[in-house]
Amino acid sequence: MSTIELLWRARQGKRLGLTGTESLSLDWKAVIDRKDRIVESWSKGKEEDLSKLGIAVVRGKGRFLGPSEVAVDGKKLTGEKIIIATGSKPARPPIPGAERGITSDELIHLKEQPARLVVVGGGFIGLEFGFALARAGSKVTILQSGAQIAPPLDDEIREALLAAAREAEISVVTNVKVTRIVEDKTVEAQIGSKAERFPADQVLLATGRTSNVEELNPQSAGVELDHSSVKINGYLQSVSNPRIYAVGDAAGKHQHTPIAWYEGPIAAHNAVKGNERKTDFSVFPSAIFTIPSIGQVGLTEKKAQDRGHHVQVSKTPFSYNPAAGVREETEGLVKVVYEEGTERILGVHVIGAHAEDIIQIAATGMLGGLKKSQFGSAHYVFPTLGGAIFDAMAAS
Amino acid sequence: MDYDLMVIGAGTAGSNAAKAGVKMGAKVAIVEEDGFSGTCLARG
Numbered sequence: 493m494s495t496i497e498l499l500w501r502a503r504q505g506k507r508l509g510l511t512g513t514e515s516l517s518l519d520w521k522a523v524i525d526r527k528d529r530i531v532e533s534w535s536k537g538k539e540e541d542l543s544k545l546g547i548a549v550v551r552g553k554g555r556f557l558g559p560s561e562v563a564v565d566g567k568k569l570t571g572e573k574i575i576i577a578t579g580s581k582p583a584r585p586p587i588p589g590a591e592r593g594i595t596s597d598e599l600i601h602l603k604e605q606p607a608r609l610v611v612v613g614g615g616f617i618g619l620e621f622g623f624a625l626a627r628a629g630s631k632v633t634i635l636q637s638g639a640q641i642a643p644p645l646d647d648e649i650r651e652a653l654l655a656a657a658r659e660a661e662i663s664v665v666t667n668v669k670v671t672r673i674v675e676d677k678t679v680e681a682q683i684g685s686k687a688e689r690f691p692a693d694q695v696l697l698a699t700g701r702t703s704n705v706e707e708l709n710p711q712s713a714g715v716e717l718d719h720s721s722v723k724i725n726g727y728l729q730s731v732s733n734p735r736i737y738a739v740g741d742a743a744g745k746h747q748h749t750p751i752a753w754y755e756g757p758i759a760a761h762n763a764v765k766g767n768e769r770k771t772d773f774s775v776f777p778s779a780i781f782t783i784p785s786i787g788q789v790g791l792t793e794k795k796a797q798d799r800g801h802h803v804q805v806s807k808t809p810f811s812y813n814p815a816a817g818v819r820e821e822t823e824g825l826v827k828v829v830y831e832e833g834t835e836r837i838l839g840v841h842v843i844g845a846h847a848e849d850i851i852q853i854a855a856t857g858m859l860g861g862l863k864k865s866q867f868g869s870a871h872y873v874f875p876t877l878g879g880a881i882f883d884a885m886a887a888s
Numbered sequence: 889m890d891y892d893l894m895v896i897g898a899g900t901a902g903s904n905a906a907k908a909g910v911k912m913g914a915k916v917a918i919v920e921e922d923g924f925s926g927t928c929l930a931r932g
């Protein structure tokens with residue numbers, strides 16, 4: 493994504509007085525090869541690291557035989573406590589011809605960039621790949637089953653994202669029921685009473701991810717599931733088998749790397765020392781790597797209203813930010829949702845260049861309990877994109 | 889019991905859990921069927 497964003501920005505170099513950048517192009521194969529090299533070098537040594545620490549590394553597929561017994565390739569292993577950390581995989585929707593589509597796992601290994609990409613699913617993963625391929629020159633269509641793409645977004649941020657999609661010439665279609673993917677990969681769909689066809693060179697299936705727990709044979713260990721994930725309490729412990737804990741995507745409502753990182757040691761602590769540590773997600777920043785990207789923390793304006801807060805909002809467009817101005821990165825918005833009177837910050841939403849970094853400033857301030865006006869009067873470095881957070885806090 | 893703590897899956901969550909387990913002095917095993925990079929690095 494970062495390479496494609498650089499390409500997209502560089503192509504607009506003329507606005508900055510650079511010449512010749514319009515003709516820059518992307519060597520898809522070289523980009524994928526570089527990604528593979530990075531994955532390889534960062535993966536190297538992980539297995540040895542674990543065994544050097546004195547952890548017994550067992551290769552093979554695990555499967556429960558009983559409440560504290562796991563079979564790995566025919567070998568039986570027993571554990572006083574067991575942590576399920578099996579992650580998730582892309583769900584394949586039950587659409588006739590779904591096998592003709594690819595998931596994100598396969599898209600990042602394609603040897604050739606598809607000229608036309610149809611994305612089934614307007615959630616985060618569908619949007620990220622949709623934007624990346626569109627910015628890289630593919631003709632992209634995103635088909636969303638519901639009335640809105642990315643339902644967890646704040647409405648105004650979604651509007652800004654849809655405007656960016658129009659500018660990127662992505663066609664976003666909502667309320668679509670995909671009925672079939674035919675042999676030449678054309679996606680057939682029903683929109684209201686109308687049948688429509690969307691021709692494609694590749695079809696990306698991005699309809700969510702299910703936890704890899706079912707294959708573990710959880711029933712034999714008495715592990716109850718909630719949809720596809722392990723049903724857990726606040727200690728990450730299975731509600732039905734106290735010897736078993738679950739972490740990361742296997743436990744997961746929110747599927748993010750920092751959650752996996754954070755939950756691992758908490759579950760290990762509770763498993764080894766007894767239930768002492770609870771998870772806390774009250775301030776949890778996250779990002780969507782569309783181009784431009786989105787960062788969010790806390791409640792959307794609508795959610796805050798639904799919860800009965802007396803909601804106020806302040807906003808600053810990126811175009812007010814001098815750092816964004818000199819870089820010609822003026823598309824974007826910072827929105828602060830706060831409580832009237834107490835000035836408690838309830839949520840912050842950013843769309844624009846480096847939103848994924850900018851949002852962390854807001855999250856840290858919220859964690860520290862800063863009131864909106866305190867935040868807005870803090871010193872900050874000028875001119876910076878991050879300054880947009882402070883300006884939005886100072887705005888009324 | 890063979891182990892105090894068994895972890896199934898060596899992605900971000902499992903690896904971190906296993907490391908925390910040995911730090912507390914527990915006898916730990918980790919089971920992995922594929923690579924040791926997890927979804928974030930290999931597929932995200």
Ligand SMILES: Cc1cc2nc3c(=O)[nH]c(=O)nc-3n(C[C@H](O)[C@H](O)[C@H](O)COP(=O)(O)OP(=O)(O)OC[C@H]3O[C@@H](n4cnc5c(N)ncnc54)[C@H](O)[C@@H]3O)c2cc1C
Binds near residue numbers: 741898919924931
């Ligand atoms: C396309 C994409 C983009 C993403 N982008 C982001 C992002 O920008 N930011 C972010 O924070 N998160 C992102 N995520 C989410 C993030 O990658 C996951 O939340 C995170 O990797 C989960 O870690 P985990 O340790 O729970 O699972 P995983 O990393 O999936 O690890 C699970 C491991 O368990 C192993 N396993 C499974 N079953 C068994 C079994 N029966 N026996 C033995 N081993 C088994 C698997 O082989 C795997 O190695 C993205 C995900 C995808 C797919």
